Amino acid sequence: MEQGSIERARIQAVAIASRVLAGSGSAVLGAIDLNRLRISVGVPDDDPDFKTFMVIDSECDALPFGPVRQYWAPEALAAKEQALAHAEQWALETGKAAFWNVVTRFGGAA
Numbered sequence: 001m002e003q004g005s006i007e008r009a010r011i012q013a014v015a016i017a018s019r020v021l022a023g024s025g026s027a028v029l030g031a032i033d034l035n036r037l038r039i040s041v042g043v044p045d046d047d048p049d050f051k052t053f054m055v056i057d058s059e060c061d062a063l064p065f066g067p068v069r070q071y072w073a074p075e076a077l078a079a080k081e082q083a084l085a086h087a088e089q090w091a092l093e094t095g096k097a098a099f100w101n102v103v104t105r106f107g108g109a110a
Contacts, residue, residue, distance in 0.1 A: 009040035010106035017102040020092070027091035027099075028065045031056035034102065041106065049098040049105075056091045063087055 016033050019025030035053040043050055063084055064072045072080075 005040065006042040009037050009042075013037050013041050013102050014106050017099040020099050021096075021103065026065065026088060027095055028056060028060045028063075028088055030099065031091055031095050032060075032066070049101045052095050052098040056095055060087050060091065 013034055016025065016030050016037075020027050020030035031053040035050065035057040038045075038047070038050040038053070041050075064077060064080060065084070065087075069077060
């Protein structure tokens with residue numbers, strides 16, 4: 001992978017993680033986005049921070065986070081609100097150190 005594209009992906013990763021840590025972004029959606037960026041940022045498959053994002057993504061994939069919400073009926077979304085709030089809190093607690101590590105590791109790329 002080209003060094004310039006790795007640096008761009010790392011800048012994007014820092015922005016995502018920073019939003020989550022600042023409370024202006026969803027921890028679940030941030031983890032999903034970072035999981036998808038894993039290859040692009042140039043980390044090994046067994047990177048512990050990105051494995052954390054993979055676990056969050058996997059554990060929350062049945063819940064209506066992000067754009068998929070548009071396909072859910074309002075009543076179904078209302079029925080899932082408690083599960084969504086719980087998943088969001090769990091994702092933040094589970095991923096907080098990994099989000100910080102992304103900012104620390106790749107913050108110099110910005």
